[in-house]
Amino acid sequence: MFDLLIRSAYVVEKGKVLDVGIKDGKIAKMGERLEGEAKETLDARGMLLFPSFANMHTHISMSLLRGIGSDLPLMEWLQRVIWVLEGEFVSPEFVRDGALIGIAEAIKSGTTLFMDMYFFEESVAQVAEKAGIRAGLGFGVLDFPTKVAKTPQEYLSRARGFIREFKGRELLFPVLCPHAVYTCSPQTLKKVLEIALEEEVYIHTHIAETQDEVERSLEEFGKRPIEHLQSLGLLSERLLMAHVVWTTEEERELIKESGAKVLHCPESNLKLASGIAPIRDYIKRGIYVCLGTDGPASNDNLDMIEELSTMVKLQKGTNLDAKAMDARTALEIATFKGFSAVGINAGKIEEGYEADLILVNPEKPHFQPLYDPLSQFVYSAKSSDIDTVICRGRVLMEKGELKTLDEGEVLYTAKKWKERIRSYMVHRLFQ
Numbered sequence: 443m444f445d446l447l448i449r450s451a452y453v454v455e456k457g458k459v460l461d462v463g464i465k466d467g468k469i470a471k472m473g474e475r476l477e478g479e480a481k482e483t484l485d486a487r488g489m490l491l492f493p494s495f496a497n498m499h500t501h502i503s504m505s506l507l508r509g510i511g512s513d514l515p516l517m518e519w520l521q522r523v524i525w526v527l528e529g530e531f532v533s534p535e536f537v538r539d540g541a542l543i544g545i546a547e548a549i550k551s552g553t554t555l556f557m558d559m560y561f562f563e564e565s566v567a568q569v570a571e572k573a574g575i576r577a578g579l580g581f582g583v584l585d586f587p588t589k590v591a592k593t594p595q596e597y598l599s600r601a602r603g604f605i606r607e608f609k610g611r612e613l614l615f616p617v618l619c620p621h622a623v624y625t626c627s628p629q630t631l632k633k634v635l636e637i638a639l640e641e642e643v644y645i646h647t648h649i650a651e652t653q654d655e656v657e658r659s660l661e662e663f664g665k666r667p668i669e670h671l672q673s674l675g676l677l678s679e680r681l682l683m684a685h686v687v688w689t690t691e692e693e694r695e696l697i698k699e700s701g702a703k704v705l706h707c708p709e710s711n712l713k714l715a716s717g718i719a720p721i722r723d724y725i726k727r728g729i730y731v732c733l734g735t736d737g738p739a740s741n742d743n744l745d746m747i748e749e750l751s752t753m754v755k756l757q758k759g760t761n762l763d764a765k766a767m768d769a770r771t772a773l774e775i776a777t778f779k780g781f782s783a784v785g786i787n788a789g790k791i792e793e794g795y796e797a798d799l800i801l802v803n804p805e806k807p808h809f810q811p812l813y814d815p816l817s818q819f820v821y822s823a824k825s826s827d828i829d830t831v832i833c834r835g836r837v838l839m840e841k842g843e844l845k846t847l848d849e850g851e852v853l854y855t856a857k858k859w860k861e862r863i864r865s866y867m868v869h870r871l872f873q
Contacts, residue, residue, distance in 0.1 A: 444470065446835055447480035451491035451801060454815045455791045462491065464797040467834040472793055482837070489801040489829060490815050492773070493789045494554040495746035496780025499646070499684040499705040499734030501560045503540030505547065506531075506859045507739040510867070516652055516714045524739065528561075530866060532589050538565035539855045544738055545573045546844060546852045551745045551825035554798040554833035555781060555788075557682065557705070557734065559619040559646055561590045563604060567614055574836050574846045576798075578784055579608065580619030580646050583634060585627050594630045598637065605641045613834065615643075615784070617682070622648040623667050624658055631674050644680050644784060646705075650693075651685035652716045668693035677702050682783065684734065686724075687717040694727055703730045703783045706775070708753045710736030722757045722766045732780040745825045750776040754820060769820035788834075801830035 444463040453460045453472070461476040462469060504524075511523030537560060548556055555576040558566055563579040570577040581601040583594070591597040605616040618641075620626040620634045638645050650656060650667045659667045668689055671677045679701035686704045689697070697704070706719055724731050733753060735744050754772040758764050778789030781798070788796040802819065804812050809822055831839040838846050 444476075444478060444480040445482065446797070446832070446837070447476065447478075447483045448486050448491065448799075448801070449483060451486035451489050452815065453491045453791055454819070462791070462797075462799075464832075464835045467796055467836075469791065469793050469795050469797050472791075484801070484830060484837070484840070486801050486830075488803070488805060490804055490819065491791060492552075492800050492802060492819065493777040493791060494798040494800045494831060494833065495552050495776050496555040496732065496783075496786075496789065497548060497553045497734050497744060497746055498555075498557045498682065498703075498732040498780045498783065499707055499736055500544070500556050500558055500744065501737030501739070502544035502548070502556060502558050502744070503537040503560050503566060504737035504739040505544040505744075506536060506540040506856075506863065508742050510739065510863075512713075512742075514714075516716055517654060519714065519740070527863065527866075529588065531863065532561055534562045534565045536859075537562040538569060539859060541566040541569040542847070543852055543856050544744060545569055545575055546847050546849060547738070547744045549573065549575060549831050549838050549844060549847070550828070550842075551743075551747065552800040552828045552831055553744065553746055554831065554838070555784075555786065556744075557617070557646060557784070559621075561588065563616075564607070567608060567611075570614060571611070572846065574613070574833055574838050576613045576786070576833060578615050578617050578644065578646070579604075580617040583618065583620045583630065584625050585630055586625070594627070594633070598630070598633055602637055602641070605637075605643055609641075616641075617644040617646045619646045622651075622655070623663075623670055624655055628663070628670075628674055631671075631676060635674065635676050638680060644682055645676060646682040646684070648685055649683045650688045651711070652714075653688055656688050666690065666693060668696055672696050672700070679703075682732075684736070685711060685716065685719065687711055687719045689720070694724065694729065697724075698727050698729050701730070703732055705732050705734045706753060707734045707736040707741075707749075708756055709749055710740045712752070712756075713742070714740055718756055718760055720760075721753065722761050722763075725767075725771070730779065730783065731775055732783050733776045746776055747819075747823050747825050747828075751820055769817045772820055773816065797832055797835040799832040800828050802827050803829045 677700040681702040781789040
């Protein structure tokens with residue numbers, strides 16, 4: 443008996459209509475007319491079946507700061523707006539409620555794995571487990587004091603404790619998250635590496651995001667950011683690097699040789715005027731590339747369809763080459779590459795792969811006439827076209843309705859925090 447049977451879906455990878463049987467979280471069997479009973483059956487006639495998305499870099503609880511401080515460059519946005527508001531409001535309650543909003547948005551836009559970096563990640567874990575979504579969660583490490591910790595040693599101690607508490611969870615896994623080379627000293631980064639090796643976890647960080655970061659790194663360390671990480675021993679297969687916009691030929695070769703992964707966030711990089719990462723060149727060199735949205739306060743959404751469409755069009759435009767990236771490559775970066783980067787056997791619709799899937803309804807004017815489902819998904823689809831979301835065989839959304847979270851509670855929570863934060867800004871931040 444199957445746990446879940448998807449009937450008559452057009453499996454885009456296979457180019458035909460198939461039934462997909464799921465057992466113990468995995469795709470157990472595929473065929474034109476599967477026999478056997480199922481605990482749950484989905485009628486997918488007329489629907490397109492794709493792998494779900496892996497959002498490989500975000501700060502999901504920053505959904506509560508969405509839309510604040512727009513039209514500022516990165517450091518001004520951080521220093522004048524974000525760090526001020528976080529200093530006032532960040533707490534386990536803030537992080538939990540922000541995660542509730544962000545995870546609901548992520549599921550509704552087809553994501554079943556997100557890599558998060560923030561504070562009080564225990565609160566994110568609480569919501570993620572309730573929602574039934576996968577998450578790689580990292581306790582942010584900094585050199586300066588916040589509400590979370592006062593010293594690098596305290597951040598690292600809390601990070602180690604978080605790792606040990608959340609190792610071995612079914613859908614969650616802990617990672618180490620040193621914020622960046624401009625907020626973590628060489629000593630802190632070396633200690634991060636030491637803990638990562640001891641605990642056998644990934645390291646997730648921001649790197650080479652802006653030209654200013656590169657200049658500061660050269661001035662302070664005599665090395666560019668990637669070279670700096672290499673000199674400290676961090677550049678390896680366990681390193682997940684968000685942004686990686688500003689790199690030299692030499693740095694790109696270092697990345698390739700090390701096996702470190704690039705987490706590309708095109709829309710955030712555009713909004714903050716950080717630049718456009720040379721993704722086409724990275725791929726040609728054999729550098730491993732995944733896709734992320736960054737936080738919903740700098741994007742300003744968690745929509746992976748929008749992100750992958752922006753990515754592929756940017757590479758065509760900046761290279762003046764319509765073949766710089768194709769739709770199939772873009773979709774693989776947004777799905778399989780993300781899951782595989784952290785050792786999850788998902789992102790493909792094949793027997794034996796874990797069942798992280800989305801059903802897409804193409805019966806919309808902007809999707810029709812439907813000639814090429816894969817291409818039109820990348821270039822024409824909207825997240826609102828996603829009908830059903832499945833994570834490891836469990837249905838998280840069906841017919842556009844969240845099954846594991848209460849959307850009414852999500853909207854109520856957003857409005858509650860809007861009043862609190864807006865009141866503070868009116869009376870204090872912008873006086």
